[in-house]
Amino acid sequence: METVDDAVVNPGGPAAATAGDGRGTAAPAPRRRTRARATASMADVARLAGVSAQTVSRVSNGYPGVTEETRRQVLAAMKELGYRPNSAARALKRGEFRTIGVITFSLSTTGNVRTLEAIANSAAHEGYAVTLLPVAVPTQDEVRGAFTRLEELAVDAVIVIMEVHLLDAATVQLPPHVQVVVVDSDAGDRYTVVDTDQHGGTRAAVRHLLGLGHRTVWHLAGPEDSFAAQRRTDAWRAALTEAGRELPPLVRGDWSAESGHRAGLELAAREDCTAVFAANDQMALGLLRALHEHGRRVPEDVSVVGFDDIPEASSFLPPLTTLHQDFAEVGRLCVQAVLRKMRQEGPERGTTLVPARLVLRESTAPPPAGR
């Protein structure tokens, strides 16, 4: 073990003996404790390459002012020792971690997961790492807990994938330099927000169904505490009102297929319901099952449109017409926005919307003849 350090001979430093400054007064060199180090440091590389640590630093960071010859030597030494920069020391010195924290509710919804994935990819591309801050239950306490953990965490910025009022309520003070970007929120006046264009997407769905001849469109809504759900509901109302159609009573689910099934039982019982816009694909799946169980055919008797375009949507019975969300783009924009804020190039707040695209499959058709 000891041998490692001992083997590192001073490779003929330029006779630094004369450099005996006034410091080493007495004491016959108390010989630094020779411990076998797990990783090589700049000093080790410097010693082996016969240069100063600073030069190693310059090479490591690709700074100019190093001869090609010297650079080669340093690189060789790095390789020999298996040198890896110590990110902790680097972060301490530089005051930044090159890490983005992502705080989100349980990864059970497709949207969050896909967004997270895109964020991670974009961040990696920009040389940033992503630290995941899971929040088990969407209660204020939990959120506050996550933020408290976050406060001590090594991150330069935070992307929040959830309704922001929980964030507001959690009276946590982030370190002043930590930037925040939010998904799934309407707080564009206070934060930088990136989101799918819920309104436009919903509008496209409703218009598609009305265009097929349906008298009106029912809505299977998501949970009240979700901003996305709320926006879709609002947009649905607006689109119907604008078209001068009757507004059917709202049916509410909680995003899960099971809740879609429960709600679907209600809808299936109503003869006058010929078109349903479900706030996500999972609920649409449950709805499809409920309709099937009640002998109502899709799309002959009832048309269904979903939201999200999860990969399975094309394998539903029948394949689901739905709104495709470009999560990859949302994630990418989040990272861009947060980096811009860190460089103080971007605006402090404002909302960026990513369009949703209607994907036509086989779950929609004109209403039954009689209607």
Next chain:
Amino acid sequence: METVDDAVVNPGGPAAATAGDGRGTAAPAPRRRTRARATASMADVARLAGVSAQTVSRVSNGYPGVTEETRRQVLAAMKELGYRPNSAARALKRGEFRTIGVITFSLSTTGNVRTLEAIANSAAHEGYAVTLLPVAVPTQDEVRGAFTRLEELAVDAVIVIMEVHLLDAATVQLPPHVQVVVVDSDAGDRYTVVDTDQHGGTRAAVRHLLGLGHRTVWHLAGPEDSFAAQRRTDAWRAALTEAGRELPPLVRGDWSAESGHRAGLELAAREDCTAVFAANDQMALGLLRALHEHGRRVPEDVSVVGFDDIPEASSFLPPLTTLHQDFAEVGRLCVQAVLRKMRQEGPERGTTLVPARLVLRESTAPPPAGR
């Protein structure tokens, strides 16, 4: 903009003027550049509380040997200054980051996501953060890239959620102290592995179907490069052989519902196929659609069993009988294992299996009378 910083008044530090130590010999006090610090350090807290930085450190870490009185004062000072420990400095000093890296393929499969989520939760519970290392495409180059990024990353351990031969092939040298735990692999002889009991689960599925009276069981397999898929296929073969049944030809998919649909078209055409074990629920979904399209009823004509028990499985048409994977437990065990390795308490290698549980729903029944 600037106002923010300017507004941060020094909250009446105890006239630190007298602290003019003996260092500044000549030069009329070059006055350290008075920059508005973003965060308070231990020294700041110590000054305000009238103690040494070391005492602040002790309080911060909950070490003993501090009077209740002193502790209170320090805590008050911390609160007043909004002190947050600097994790970079801490990591540098301690030589550990309290962070676990998770490297996985695209988060498109339920299993990976759920495992990741459980890992994140368990890690948070243990005071560890999770850094996500996304690998866009499962090529050696990509994996190597991820590991290279990882090498410079601030992590103490790595959990790999993917077939490990890619890891082997990627000739990357992790820093020696970084521990590794693997999911979805058979490399128990070289690594610490945690996984669902693919074999036991598959066996339960096959026995269930045989028990219902089916002559044999067909298998809709996952992609060849997935270890989990391979294990399920092997186990399916073993279970049939053991029962002395005929081994039908293998049908292969790629995990996706779409591939399940394609493969399902083949199966649906065969009259002698009355029972199918699909390697995951998504493919089972596609299979259900294909069977439906061919007028073959489930479960009356064909029985189907899936694997995973995704939340939507209970809303399939019909609700799917499937093997429930306890991803939460897998994730928890990964974290436990990796922490144990870090403390050098655990074995270097070996495999831990988490049982899969057969969930009976409505997609299985005895074969049609004639068969």
Next chain:
DNA sequence: CCACCAGATGTTTACGTAAACATAACAGCT
């Protein structure tokens, strides 16, 4: 021929924390 410049390289220092060691105060005992 020398002052001066630019580029390459070395030296010092600080980032914030916590281990190791040092000191001080005091209680309990002979």
Next chain:
DNA sequence: AGCTGTTATGTTTACGTAAACATCTGGTGG
């Protein structure tokens, strides 16, 4: 009283890096 041990607290130092500053070299132009 004097010794010993215990507890609370302070001081020094090192972790690995990189900015700031210092030094050295060789060339250029007056």
